[in-house]
Amino acid sequence: MSELTRFQAKEIQQTEAEMVRFIREQTNDQTLQESMLYSINAGGKRIRPLLLLATIASFKKEISLGGYQTAAALEMIHTYSLIHDDLPAMDNDDLRRGKPTNHKIFGEAMAILAGDGLLTTAFELLSMAEIEPTEKVLLLQLLAKASGTHGMVAGQAADMQAEGKQVSIEDLMAIHQRKTGALIRFAMVAGGILANQSEATLTQLDQVAKHLGLAFQIRDDLLDVLSTTEVLGKETNRDEFLEKSTYPGLLGVAGAKQALLDELTAAETILNELASFPTFDARLLKEVCGLFYL
Amino acid sequence: MSELTRFQAKEIQQTEAEMVRFIREQTNDQTLQESMLYSINAGGKRIRPLLLLATIASFKKEISLGGYQTAAALEMIHTYSLIHDDLPAMDNDDLRRGKPTNHKIFGEAMAILAGDGLLTTAFELLSMAEIEPTEKVLLLQLLAKASGTHGMVAGQAADMQAEGKQVSIEDLMAIHQRKTGALIRFAMVAGGILANQSEATLTQLDQVAKHLGLAFQIRDDLLDVLSTTEVLGKETNRDEFLEKSTYPGLLGVAGAKQALLDELTAAETILNELASFPTFDARLLKEVCGLFYL
Numbered sequence: 001m002s003e004l005t006r007f008q009a010k011e012i013q014q015t016e017a018e019m020v021r022f023i024r025e026q027t028n029d030q031t032l033q034e035s036m037l038y039s040i041n042a043g044g045k046r047i048r049p050l051l052l053l054a055t056i057a058s059f060k061k062e063i064s065l066g067g068y069q070t071a072a073a074l075e076m077i078h079t080y081s082l083i084h085d086d087l088p089a090m091d092n093d094d095l096r097r098g099k100p101t102n103h104k105i106f107g108e109a110m111a112i113l114a115g116d117g118l119l120t121t122a123f124e125l126l127s128m129a130e131i132e133p134t135e136k137v138l139l140l141q142l143l144a145k146a147s148g149t150h151g152m153v154a155g156q157a158a159d160m161q162a163e164g165k166q167v168s169i170e171d172l173m174a175i176h177q178r179k180t181g182a183l184i185r186f187a188m189v190a191g192g193i194l195a196n197q198s199e200a201t202l203t204q205l206d207q208v209a210k211h212l213g214l215a216f217q218i219r220d221d222l223l224d225v226l227s228t229t230e231v232l233g234k235e236t237n238r239d240e241f242l243e244k245s246t247y248p249g250l251l252g253v254a255g256a257k258q259a260l261l262d263e264l265t266a267a268e269t270i271l272n273e274l275a276s277f278p279t280f281d282a283r284l285l286k287e288v289c290g291l292f293y294l
Numbered sequence: 295m296s297e298l299t300r301f302q303a304k305e306i307q308q309t310e311a312e313m314v315r316f317i318r319e320q321t322n323d324q325t326l327q328e329s330m331l332y333s334i335n336a337g338g339k340r341i342r343p344l345l346l347l348a349t350i351a352s353f354k355k356e357i358s359l360g361g362y363q364t365a366a367a368l369e370m371i372h373t374y375s376l377i378h379d380d381l382p383a384m385d386n387d388d389l390r391r392g393k394p395t396n397h398k399i400f401g402e403a404m405a406i407l408a409g410d411g412l413l414t415t416a417f418e419l420l421s422m423a424e425i426e427p428t429e430k431v432l433l434l435q436l437l438a439k440a441s442g443t444h445g446m447v448a449g450q451a452a453d454m455q456a457e458g459k460q461v462s463i464e465d466l467m468a469i470h471q472r473k474t475g476a477l478i479r480f481a482m483v484a485g486g487i488l489a490n491q492s493e494a495t496l497t498q499l500d501q502v503a504k505h506l507g508l509a510f511q512i513r514d515d516l517l518d519v520l521s522t523t524e525v526l527g528k529e530t531n532r533d534e535f536l537e538k539s540t541y542p543g544l545l546g547v548a549g550a551k552q553a554l555l556d557e558l559t560a561a562e563t564i565l566n567e568l569a570s571f572p573t574f575d576a577r578l579l580k581e582v583c584g585l586f587y588l
Contacts, residue, residue, distance in 0.1 A: 124438030144418030
């Protein structure tokens, strides 16, 4: 068992337990709770909590309850965004993580509310987390910024509006920096904040995450072309169907594969720089980078 | 000009300016920004910011920037909830405040995102507000609780599920306590917190708001039956159309009118108790109560 596998088994389980506990405690409508838990329990790679918690651990710090709570809030935000993105008015997806999407089970209205509920509950959980007030306010600001109207929501709006249009590689990157990049950057920066790191170190972590965010999206686009519904647990060739611009579309499959390698190499280079300090052990995060290769 | 009219003209304008300024600064997608501002600028009674700011002023305190920011965040949450409630999958309303609803202008997908954007931006604004961190964390917790899955979102879920069913007056009150009551209670309690009041006083404010919240809903139900689309700026007889249980439906029009009077009398009685302290002037909030009469 690799160090990463051990880490994931223990730490992601804790994060999932925190999400489920909080939703059970804080939701007083039965169907709403079921709808929220359905999507939370649908699994997924939990890449954002993993990056957040692995960053804390890479600084050789114990993960506190506040760390799990921040990771749980982050994954709730990600999950709400999937529920809303899958809605008929948005990407109209029927399948997610090998299961029917939320609105296929609970109906559109409840899916909208489950998304609203998870988004609000994420801020509730983080605002109640076991973190000192000044640090907590900073994390709340960064999470809102990353998931809001200059982050994820803006990226989704831009993505939607780009459907059916030919966009440049720069525009495509600007969309994904917001749509998926912002939350991934929050994950690593928040990990650094919870590990009490300096501004300079937080900037380096942000740079690693920026490369990983792009790698993540390039890989996702490549899998949409190269993989099957069976393997992915969601419909493939959706980008073509939705007339979305993609990295393989703009760069070709070989070009996109090279871009993926370039982003991962850039991320690993910064991790090596960070590892020149004895306070930082790059091994775990490098293993996480390994997940992003095709 | 009554004191309330003067107060509204000055303080609500400040709140609106704060909402518009923040949305303009913090939204980096043009259409998304337009969609959010469309609903923010559609007007409305601004009853929640009014209650919050009038509560601060009733304790003879200056309203600080943090007060306006909290009021602005609160109104953003309310506005997002209207956008999502009006969606075809929810109440399917075409008209709101005398104008086409958000999705009629911007389409369903953008309306969902505008709602998500306003919800997130509300927490962003409050997390960045000029308020001391411990107090800010408390306000964030209370706002999330009021607007989330044991507050407004749960109330909306319960309301939807009650459509077409006969519910008791107790069930109806439990729906509205969450759907509309929770944010109105937040308004007055937050006002009390920003005016540095004791736990005991906050409890009294919460009780006033609880009665006002019910009065608000009873009045809304009565207007749906008694008024016209022209006067209300939204379609009437929607409750009957959607097979929603209402106060006039359960108590008759006369019974609902009496219930409205009872709630307002109860609110005013507690305001009089508060006014036995020289630190509290009940006149402005009593004028606000006056807005709730038919």
